[in-house]
Amino acid sequence: MNRQRISAIAHQYHSIAAPLDSDSADLLLRWGLPVGDERVLDLGCGRGAWLELALDGRPELQVVGVDLDPAAFENVPEVLTGKNVELRVGDAAEYSSEEPFHLVLCMGATHAFGGLLPTLEAARRHLAPGGSVLVGDGYWEREPGPAALEIFGDGSGADPFTDLAGTVDRVVQAGWTPVFAHTSTTAELDEYEWSWTGTLSEWALDHPDDPDSAAALEAARVHREEWLRDYRRTFGFVSLVLRRTDGGA
Template sequence: MTDTPHPPRLSRLTFHGPLSEPRADRMVQRLAATRPHTVLDIGCGWGELLLRLLGAVPGAKGTGIDVNGEDLARARRNAEARGLADRVEFVEESALRTRRGPADVVLCLGASQALSTAESPTLEALRELRRLVTDGGRVLLGEGFWERPPTAAELSGMWPGATPADHYDLATLLDLAVEAGFRPEWTETAGTEEWEEFESAYQADAEVWLAGHPEHPLAAETRERLDRHRGQWMSYRGVLGLAYLTLVPTAI
């Protein structure tokens, strides 16, 4: 069975992050209530939340930006299947200093690093988001934060080069949003169940494939990747949080 192809990539994930269906529905309802004409999704991946928002606001048009062509192809297929292809464009390009805004709603879920080259990009990214949103619009930011200060042992098991400076606590993150020109309309954080659903689904296809094909030429590489990511998750589990901030731009 060595000719069996590699497992589908992330096929069990609805969203590329710890986001439940009920929370996504509430987010879409909250953003749709502002009646946006334009929506911009930074680091859109396959654009699931963007497509749901467009489906909830007839006539609205959207643009998704990402550098992953495979994810964008999935986004285009989904848009076509939902009858939204004429109202959305998915473009493969960097979001750094993008001129695609301003838009009435800007989505940036786990992708603020795409807006800045700074070592600590959060504040610069927030300022970019303020530039990209219209007055009276909304930004939905999904951003990591420390639930508590990580220990040295926990940091050593996370992503390469992880340091305490990689994230702020939630209070500081909110203060930075205000400094960048926003007021927080809504503050919520991913729960344990959402994280477990995301992390399990992130690995599931490959784990099942590996269990059935331990001698495949790609098995060693896949096993190393899966074990490394699981170890990282166990190191940041309960330490790294994800905040979903619905931000209103302060009038200039």
């Protein structure tokens, strides 16, 4: 069972593919979104949940979403079918546009670029002067054990994260200034994990004849045990609204 299908099923009832509730997402967008007919880009947009939120009450926005999975754009809400919306299937790391964007998002998809700092470098190439980036990534709330490092690592043995202060230091040293942020609460993280594993499990139980049913149930079981035993209250998630320190793009 491929990763895209697992993710699509697991996020069926948690459209934001990150540990954030709707109030937190709304607050982040209020900080990051410009006012008027500006352009918004979501790199690794999934089913376009962030773009849908951005367009709520702001129909003048021009929005573009890029995702590698063509199935992500099946049955999108009506608001994402308008003439001011472009949904493009492709590698977010290879996307290019002649016009810059006033807000660039990459929420929970930094793996597509090789980590937080490469994601910010990619976002910078799309950013209009004075624009903002909204990026979400993991950090360690406490010292991780070997199992947590293996789960979130890339196989090289390198630690993919640091603590929250160290994460902000890296961003600042790379030329960015945080203008707002949200650290996901334990409740948000727990709700996300229960939703992810529960939705995938329920789908498997409801579709016993599907060729992927057994694999989905096993994927949910493994994920649930890793979360509960190896990284709950160790892995954290921070969403940062950033601007270039030098004001440029």
